[in-house]
Amino acid sequence: xxxxxxxxxxxxxxxxxxxxxxxxxxxxxxxxxxxxxxxxxxxxxxxxxxxxxxxxxxxxxxxxxxxxxxxxxxxxxxxxxxxxxxxxxxxxxxxxxxxxxxxxxxxxxxxxxxxxxxxxxxxxxxxxxxxxxxxxxxxxxxxxxxxxxxxxxxxxxxxxxxxxxxxxxxxxxxxxxxxxxxxxxxxxxxxxxxxxxxx
Amino acid sequence: xxxxxxxxxxxxxxxxxxxxxxxxxxxxxxxxxxxxxxxxxxxxxxxxxxxxxxxxxxxxxxxxxxxxxxxxxxxxxxxxxxxxxxxxxxxxxxxxxxxxxxxxxxxxxxxxxxxxxxxxxxxxxxxxxxxxxxxxxxxxxxxxxxxxxxxxxxxxxxxxxxxxxxxxxxxxxxxxxxxxxxxxxxxxxxxxxxxxxxx
Numbered sequence: 001x002x003x004x005x006x007x008x009x010x011x012x013x014x015x016x017x018x019x020x021x022x023x024x025x026x027x028x029x030x031x032x033x034x035x036x037x038x039x040x041x042x043x044x045x046x047x048x049x050x051x052x053x054x055x056x057x058x059x060x061x062x063x064x065x066x067x068x069x070x071x072x073x074x075x076x077x078x079x080x081x082x083x084x085x086x087x088x089x090x091x092x093x094x095x096x097x098x099x100x101x102x103x104x105x106x107x108x109x110x111x112x113x114x115x116x117x118x119x120x121x122x123x124x125x126x127x128x129x130x131x132x133x134x135x136x137x138x139x140x141x142x143x144x145x146x147x148x149x150x151x152x153x154x155x156x157x158x159x160x161x162x163x164x165x166x167x168x169x170x171x172x173x174x175x176x177x178x179x180x181x182x183x184x185x186x187x188x189x190x191x192x193x194x195x196x197x198x199x
Numbered sequence: 200x201x202x203x204x205x206x207x208x209x210x211x212x213x214x215x216x217x218x219x220x221x222x223x224x225x226x227x228x229x230x231x232x233x234x235x236x237x238x239x240x241x242x243x244x245x246x247x248x249x250x251x252x253x254x255x256x257x258x259x260x261x262x263x264x265x266x267x268x269x270x271x272x273x274x275x276x277x278x279x280x281x282x283x284x285x286x287x288x289x290x291x292x293x294x295x296x297x298x299x300x301x302x303x304x305x306x307x308x309x310x311x312x313x314x315x316x317x318x319x320x321x322x323x324x325x326x327x328x329x330x331x332x333x334x335x336x337x338x339x340x341x342x343x344x345x346x347x348x349x350x351x352x353x354x355x356x357x358x359x360x361x362x363x364x365x366x367x368x369x370x371x372x373x374x375x376x377x378x379x380x381x382x383x384x385x386x387x388x389x390x391x392x393x394x395x396x397x398x
Contacts, residue, residue: 022220123322
């Protein structure tokens with residue numbers, strides 16, 4: 001049981017996909033989903049993305065775990081996600097807010113060593129000072145054990161998957177604690193890429 | 200030569216990836232890129248995404264063309280993109296704004312019949328009336344020859360790839376013409392999926 005406390009009891013969520021670049025993509029996706037404990041979230045998969053909704057710690061715990069289980073096959077996998085909290089009128093699935101903050105997949109996946117290249121973008125909606133909020137979060141990311149660099153339309157993070165997810169979760173927590181009404185964050189992550197970085 | 204005129208001369212851009220779920224993914228990606236005429240945009244690929252920057256018509260023409268060339272292999276392909284215009288301080292590559300609006304790939308790819316399932320989300324940044332702008336664009340999409348439905352964190356579009364891209368480009372043009380200072384739109388598209396929609 002962790003002592004972590006969310007800055008808010010609002011429902012968070014993520015619409016995400018994992019794309020294994022392999023003929024065996026179906027088994028890799030289904031295999032990864034099967035290894036993850038999703039009992040503390042609402043979850044639904046369709047032909048475009050998987051939706052997961054609940055408390056912030058579980059949203060990040062589960063998306064990280066699914067990617068790491070897919071990545072350990074050694075196949076080149078892309079992870080594409082939109083994390084969101086505070087969308088006006090968003091209420092379905094609120095029952096999962098009664099879950100505690102003890103995450104169910106950390107112990108099993110945080111031991112997996114896996115490098116990733118990531119681009120993330122933060123969109124604080126509804127306010128005029130959003131660029132200052134974005135710059136502050138990029139600056140804070142530099143203290144979180146990942147290499148931070150700039151690119152068009154996003155910020156690039158290079159490092160261990162576990163550190164990257166921890167850093168991204170902290171962005172979300174910080175935005176909630178700062179009172180942001182509606183926060184969206186997009187993440188594109190690439191693991192086991194055969195392409196060397198051209199940066 | 201089309202008579203299309205952009206609502207703005209600001210530089211638009213897109214950070215995108217195509218993910219062919221196949222062992223042959225490298226050849227499919229390189230093959231698609233080779234078939235597309237990118238001479239009217241600035242373009243750069245790294246190990247996470249490809250960046251394309253220039254005028255709105257070319258940004259949508261090129262991303263549509265790359266997806267359609269990859270899709271015609273019959274392989275299950277995911278397309279993930281973030282379109283952006285008006286990011287404060289965004290100036291590099293402005294030389295491509297001198298290009299005219301005649302798109303270079305439409306003739307070759309608009310004849311390709313290809314169904315897709317898509318989720319898109321619009322993020323007008325910096326203003327308080329963003330939800331009204333989003334709802335108006337979703338409503339307008341219903342008259343553009345694609346099936347429009349709602350899902351968490353996004354709006355779902357089903358139909359022909361060409362119609363979906365035309366509709367998404369129109370969203371961007373409308374946002375520019377409405378005077379939006381900074382607009383971001385994310386798109387997740389799936390073609391040739393072996394999964395039937397669970398909706």
